[in-house]
Amino acid sequence: MMQQNQVCFRTMHLDQPWSMEAYRSVGGYEVLEKILHEKTRQESIIETIKNSALRGRGGAGFPTGLKWSFMPRRMPGDKYIVCNSDEGEPGTCKDRDILRYNPHQLIEGMIIAGYTIGAQRGYNYIRGEFFEPIERFEQALTEAREAGYLGKNILGSGFNFELHTHPGAGAYICGEETALLESLEGKKGQPRYKPPFPAGYGLYGRPTTINNTETLASVPVILQHGADWFHELGTPNNGGQKIFCMTGHVNKPGNYEVPLGMPFAELLELAGGVRHGHKLKAVIPGGSSTPVVPADVMMQTAMSYDGIGKAGSMLGAGSVIVMDETTCMVKALERIAYFYYEESCGQCTPCREGTGWLYRVIKRIENGEGRQEDLDRLVDVANNINGNTICALGDAAAAPVISFIKHFREEFQYHIDHQRCLVAEPELKLNYG
Amino acid sequence: MTANLQLTGHRDQLFNETVRQKLDSWISKYPPGQAQSAVIPALHILQDAHQGWLSEGLMRALAEYLDIPAISVFEVATFYTMFELNPVGQHKISVCTNISCQLCGSEEIASYLQKKLGIGFGQTTADGKFTLKEVECLGACVGAPMLLLDRDYHEHLTPEKIDTLLGGVK
Amino acid sequence: MVNIEIDGIPLKVDSAKMIIQAADEAGIDIPRFCYHKNLSIVANCRMCLVEVDKARKALPACATPVAEGMKVFTQSEIALAAQRGVMEFLLINHPLDCPICDQGGECELQDLSLGYGSGISRFSEKKRVVKDKDIGPLVQTDMTRCIHCTRCVRFGQEIAGIKELGATGRGEHMEIGTYVEHSLASELSGNIIDICPVGALTSKPFRYKARAWEMTSHPSIAMHDAVGSSVEIHTRQNEVMRVVARDNESVNQSWISDRDRFSYLGLKHPQRLLQPMIKQNGEWQTTDWQTALEFAVDGLKHVKAKNGGDQIAGLISPTATLEEAFLFQKWLRNFGSQNIDHRLRQQDFSDEGHEQFSPIALAEVEDCDAIVLLGCNVRSEAPLLAHRIRQSACSGGLISDINFFKTDLLMPVERQVVVNSTQLLSLLSGIAKALLHLDSEAAKAWQHLMREKAASATEQNIAMQLTNANQSLIVVGALANHHPQAAVIRALAALISQLTGARLLILPEANSQALHLASALPHAVTGKDQKPGLNACEIWQKQLRAYVLFNVEPEFDCADPAAAKLALQRAGFVVAINSFECDSLRDYADVLLPLAAFAETSGTFVGLDHQWQSFTGAVVPPGDSRPGWKILRVLGNISKFSGFDYVSSEGVRQDLQDQLNRQASAKSSLYIPNEIASAKGIQLISEVPIYRTDSLVRHSKSLQLTPENQFLDVVRIHPALAKKSGLLQGDSVLIQQGDLAVSTTVLIDEQVAEDMVYLSAASPLAAKLGSAFGQLQLSAITEMANA
């Protein structure tokens, strides 16, 4: 088995892994110094990132090198690099650990990104509830500033770069990149219609690159060890290692940074297998917005963007929610639907009105008040949301509904027919209250 | 810190010296002319300085301070769940009940807390000590079930842990 | 230009356009709620989803730019399914209360849902209910009906320049409102009634008054400011039910001011004059038209015979139509009077004959990159000109506001300079001085008038901004034009404009450009041997024997209410052709002839671009009141003057048009004053508040209830002057002007020039005083004095 914790968690084994000292001990900031010293060409950095097959760790899996190359090269004026540490997708808790245990690597990644895209200012948007991670990150910023990695004329290179934290205040939608920009501008987090994309019209209307915490924190390692090294950690087109947040019904829930492409079965092993020796029922592989995958399919799936894609779902943020046989799928979906209803920003009609509709109907079914026509209606309403909204939250709200009903329709039908749960055997139900 | 905050008058006199300094330090993090960017951090600061909640006067004063329309501050304050628009208890407990926590027993935790405090979600104990809130995923799913007490995460909760935790709150 | 196809129709369109704009131009209908051609695009309602070939999903037509070769299908299976889906979503939380909704019959949601609705809703959950908000006397809210298109929010932010409405809360809990209830403070607020696609924001005064399908619509022109906005008058059974905006891209776009929207409410005021009346032996009696007209003519003939025609004077409101003004002056001139004027608030007439009226299109204002406002509270004088200036400011235009007090112009302003009268003249000559070297001829003519001192930094900056701009504009507003040194101010403005190439806009009041063309002026003499008559000030000072008022309320409409009142009381004969009556009018008038008002008459308005815009009446005038042109025509006939046999207002207009065509338009020269000096001491600032401009506006109850009238009965003074005069906030103060005195309350206000006193003109308070901008004394009324 490949080694774990090679990329973002590479300081994890050290004492006080968040300190400048710990980070230096694994070669931290050497890449930055080298780049600034040699005045490495921006194009060549982008090339390396492209070749590493690094894909966005925030959810969509967009190739990072390609994203960087969209930044207008010769456009004068301000440009920005923004890190997305909003981490709101249910099941996701990896960026929090990067911030807590390896903040310097993120800082180095952001400075390099800033250098590469021509930004002199960066913001790390961290969700407001992350009091401790914010403190850690701020502490690291102070260290980096003192070490001369931030500020004017960094290490005598002529490159200026300032980096700040920006706290959120409790809104899942601010993880969506354009909502995040609005929020960073001091407004409600309401996504912008795209086009224009942030690379053309971003923060304060200026060209902006937005990447996830894990994505940016991967950058120094890639440049340190080379594109091929990184690429080969994973599988073709799915470079590197990825942190998987193993949550739900596993014996050892936790964050596991493992090679992309690892079979799900192996990852489940790592997490100690399904708890209480229960049978696996289903897995949501990439956070609550990704389609649920039944156990048998999942056990055949490789944990990569392409692998999970083949299984009819998405790798998303790598948030693996494991559900065993005791799980009531109606109840699980009710909770997920409630989340999207709660978190819809309210801007566009299908999402604002549709998420509430979905939730209320599912709740009715869960409460034993379902009607025959409800299931088809749910799918129909979900389809009317899907693809018709400003941002992907609409799709995210629709996907679970469609997939849950597709794979577990009989459970929903049972609820409607019998006004009770198919899996609600008393001793099993106790396990989760 | 619950010092008297000045909410009317000249911009240079608003709130108090300490608060102004904090606000100014945030404003300085954004490019010139983009003071509105500081709204969220500023609301956090003001909420902390005002027993954990935002009054209309406080928000108006902030609008004045940042030179933006008052409604823009109201919009932000009502959009984000961390901002309280009504008085709250001395301590705020936010329990996550989202999917990963639900799978690991957050319902039990929630009802235990409700019983123990004698209040439901969105309510404050009679002695004004605790406010209990149900929240969405807080990004600590591997530690499910979890809650946020004021500024600290508490994970892998059990009723016993909660007893100890609340017992330790002054 | 790109080639696209919409529903199989090939089109050539500007590549910067969105699909919906291309479709609108081609007359292809795409449903929409959030899109509005004069607002920013947000694409939040999703109603405009259309199928675009090669796109995976339906796209919003309002936010999808056209591209070469694009094929759009607005009626395909995919498009219709998407639109139907959105409609269903919109209706699930929308109350189905169309029968009691004021928007019923003109609701965009209702219209569209008829086309899409599947009849029975598949949504069986509980509907959302939202509490209504009180946002003032003009706009009624019913927020449960809101579909969150945010047009109103964007209107405030982008057009009105004041973001008062917002969307608070999130998701399904999002609500449009002010968060804390308060009256909207925008002079354009009523437009949100027009743009709200559903019945969430409706007209409060119009509430429950009529249904859309019961009303007939009549295009017209609003007369309250110089913009002359296009409006639509909605009537039912000969009653004006409401006024809404009419699209006119080159004038008011899609907007009108609240003044133009709600003035119609004055039409039904109990003080409306509905019957001809004559005073005999000190007793008023109603009578028929013939009697009243003969009475009026006899009275004037008598004065003419006894005292001469030059003892008659005529004053006409700037809100009159071109036709009314033409007939008014023609009739009076036939009596041998040249004492005719419409410049009722003006005090300085020395530049008469040098008037600078060059046409300006409002769109050009938006394009200006430097604008100087000179004694111009533009938001209140001409709200839609302010809107254009705001657009200029928001796209980087540099706005300099020079005035006697500071107002919030609701736009980014480069500088606001608060001056007193002396400082104003000095500032202007400083700017001119900084520029004089550009033109030796002008230098020769002006040098000796300029002060010694070199131009200050501010003066130089303003001069430079005007010179450097590609297109710049100087607007001389009412406060400058009503000033006792108005001619000097205008002359300096004209000089600066000449030296910098800036356009000059002497902002007219209401329809006064038309009144100018129609010769409602003392110096517009026709015959060679005739001398110019008395101007609007002299007319009162000279205390003539007879006065004819045409929709003039002297205590509110004139520069010196006290002088006017005195003259009228002493006159032998006063004819008032007015729409409203009041006690003071009854006191000094001898004949009252009921005049048709806005919406009741036909006529012509001349806009800032010098376009003649004619309109017809929308309703028959109430009671026995008659359109002004008809009254004047018959007066001409009864007076036995020739040339009064018009059969329509078009005929009057044609007659004037022919006359003007015959006259060669002489280019007027620049007026050069003898000296640049101003009176010293504490002076009044007399500003006409936005809702006190003319009789109709003053009789509109809803407008009188708005917060804009808040300063009507107080006097605003600077803290420094307050200190000097020993006055505190809220003190009672005595204002003395010669023998005249009024007492009122002090409001301390840093925005007012240090040694001037702000008093609302056209107010009951100002009616008791004399000359606007006159000298005055302030003294505290102490407890002792009261006792």
Ligand SMILES: Cc1cc2nc3c(=O)[nH]c(=O)nc-3n(C[C@H](O)[C@H](O)[C@H](O)COP(=O)(O)O)c2cc1C
């Ligand atoms: C509703 C919604 C929520 C999202 N939340 C997050 C988030 O919490 N963190 C994150 O990094 N990306 C999130 N994303 C994805 C971002 O929009 C964006 O794609 C990402 O930050 C880009 O970074 P990457 O290319 O490095 O992945 C979210 C997207 C949507 C539609």
Ligand code: SF4
């Ligand atoms: S899809 Fe939902 S979250 Fe996204 S913009 Fe629309 S309403 Fe807001």
Ligand code: FES
């Ligand atoms: S009109 Fe296009 S989305 Fe509303």
